[in-house]
Amino acid sequence: DIQMTQSPSSLSASVGDRVTITCRASQDISNYLAWFQQKPGKAPKSLIYAASNLHNGVPSKFSGSGSGTDFTLTISSLQPEDFATFYCQQYNNYPYTFGQGTKLEI
């Protein structure tokens, strides 16, 4: 299985800040990388697909980049509603696998 490693595991930031979360794959996954946001007690919400493309309705404050094994999710101008846990997922090789999550806290 491909291992997905996110860093950091947790991150403290303030309203208005810009933050970056990193996801590293244990082998080349091309650009088949997705990012999700999850709030407590809720289902994950799809943010980004194919490493850098926003799903419909996702604000442009979220951006993704990378290919191969190294990827980043950047969130600009943090607002209170942005604080959540973020996960990456590779869907290049079966079984599809997720990172362990990055908790973004105020």
Next chain:
Amino acid sequence: QVQLQESGPGLVKPSGTLSLTCAVSGGSISSPNWWIWVRQTPGKGLEWIGEIYLSGSTNYNPSLKSRVTISLDKSKNQFSLKFTSVTAADTAVYYCARHVSVSGKGIDYWGQGILVTVSS
């Protein structure tokens, strides 16, 4: 707007069978997408269980494959998960979702999730 809704028992006895259904609304299950199941536990995080295509073709996580069956019911616009020989380690929130196969779009819609506890 596609919506998915999981249903099924919230409590299953050890060694029993966990059966869940995902009802799809706002879209056809016969569209060219993969319909998937994912579970989440505090210990293992998010785990991809498997998927089914409109043709009935399936892919499963090898670590779970011997115990999992995913099926499609086009007449009811829903798909199902069957998990046999469950143990406490299968206690989790189970999500159904849609994985778009074109344009590398991946998962776009998720169900709200259903907590299943394995306990006697």
